Amino acid sequence: MIYSKKFINFVVYSLYALCAALLLFDVFHHKHGHFKFEEWFGFYALYGFIACIAIVLSAIQLRKILMRDEDYYD
């Protein structure tokens, strides 16, 4: 059931909608943080998004250096 295209699309579009809704809070609500940059529009959203993309992309590069056969140490 969960592998049907319809269901996957439903989950993905719900996620998009939820993200948009969460970002909307930053338009109407002024955040108070310890640091100035916390108060920028969409700081947490962008930081999380960019961090994850950066982690995955650099991990792919890391694989080129670090990856060996499964039985490398045997």
Next chain:
Amino acid sequence: MIDFFINDYINHPGIILILGGIAMLFMPGNMRRLTTFALPLFALLGFLAYPDELILTVNLFDYTLDPIRIDGISWIFTLIFIIAAFITAIYSLHKSDKFEQSMIAIYAGSAIGAVLAGDLLTLFIFWEVSALSSAIIVWLGSGHDSQRAAMRYLLIHITSGLLLMLGSILHYQQTNSILFDAMSIDTLSGLLIFLAFGIKCAFPLLHNWLQDAYPEASPVGTVALSAFTTKLAVYCLARGYAGTESLIWIGALMTAFPIFYAVIENDLRKVLAYSLNNQLGFMVVGVGVGTELALNGTAAHAFAHILYKALLFMSMGAVLHRIGTCKATELGGLYKSMPWTTIFCLIGAMSISAFPLLSGFISKGIILYAVAEEGHWITWLVLLFASAGVLHHSGIKVPFFSFFAHDQGLTCKEAPLNMLLAMGITAAMCILLGIFPHIFYQWLPYSMEFHPYTFDHTITQLQLIFFSLLAFTVLYRNGWYPPEIRSTNLDFDWLYRKPLNSLITLFASMFANLLHNVTEGKQATLKMLTSFAYQAHGPKSSIARGASVGNMVVWVAVLLTACLMFYYVI
């Protein structure tokens, strides 16, 4: 004396578990199962019979020892260790491995004994017992690889124990006290003890024993291992080195670098081991900041972390138990066969990702707040980066690749009932701590004002979580996410498993050659040398001969006469 011992030590939860663990070696199956289950409960009863604050002092020769010290910080660590022992005991009930169950009880008991130790000697003894018992747990994994990993594990932990012993001796020489209190890394003794704790806490570059050994233990063994050793080290750091500034950057580094490895790792229990390392980083940063709020954060995070990490390891252990592997390449679609395990794994994943209403949201919140209060903005940014990373590998990768992703057509039975029960109890605790943080606060070492459910904290955390999820979705749907590959990824252990290993083999063969040449070619010389040495040092030689009293008296008289003559001449 006997009264004194019985009254004060009979309640010691560590000793209850250790003695019970030894007794279990001699029990038949069902009785052992009952004891496995009952021991942590007895330990809890014993512990609660102690007052909240207690220092027990004993004088042994010239030393003043505090074998039991209960205060705010040792209280909460003992409590969570007993809870972890209880959960592991339930999780192990389906098995009838005598040694493993008994070793787990001894291991848990020694970790508790170490937390309650108020002096370095008691700490050292329990430290070594925990090292040895945990090494046996690794050894009892699944064959040759486990045994080799256990030997490496033991070597590293013995090194840690030696450093602790050396540091303690130096500390005693300098201060004339062996009590375990705040120390400084500016002295040699302080630095050695710091390193001993650092090895157990899996500091960067000292960390590889963790990822090497934990995934090699049995499903039950790994759950036990994940709870005690590293959190004992965190406790010791909090006790001895709170406010040590270098811990801030060490911790920050620890939160960040394991994430990259976790993304490319195929063995899901190894992914969890990397993520354990990263979670320890948060606690170490808390110790480094060292304010009351930060130390509360460390204690709270250790408490919450032991639960959700055990939950994640239990769910992967259940998969391993049923399917026989934990490799992402072999798994997928298991939600159909193991719906309950899936739900429990998701609760663990959401807790570690600091989802609102779950335990991680509270404990990680305290640490980040404490770091921000002190104005460490770079560290704060690193921790936020690591929070997004944790969500990525533990929150998404582990449940996604095992229970969803591609349907591999795997079918199996749901996990055994006792495993489900252990996971259910742990999941319930993760939720309870998240919903009622105030229960949690009263167990923390210091009183504090912290409101996790402010509008700002909740919304910003949700933004971080859902946009990280969004990043994963975008990458995965576009085929940019790195595919799971059966592989080994080089880490720092490469250094001692490859070049150092070759170097030692080279030296060994050179020495063997040398020995061969000497014994073959120089037989005559060798014989002469040994017979000469035998004459001088053998049982009938002049050196070995015992001197009689009469002889000695004569020699003393000769010497005295010589002295007398000497003085007379002068």
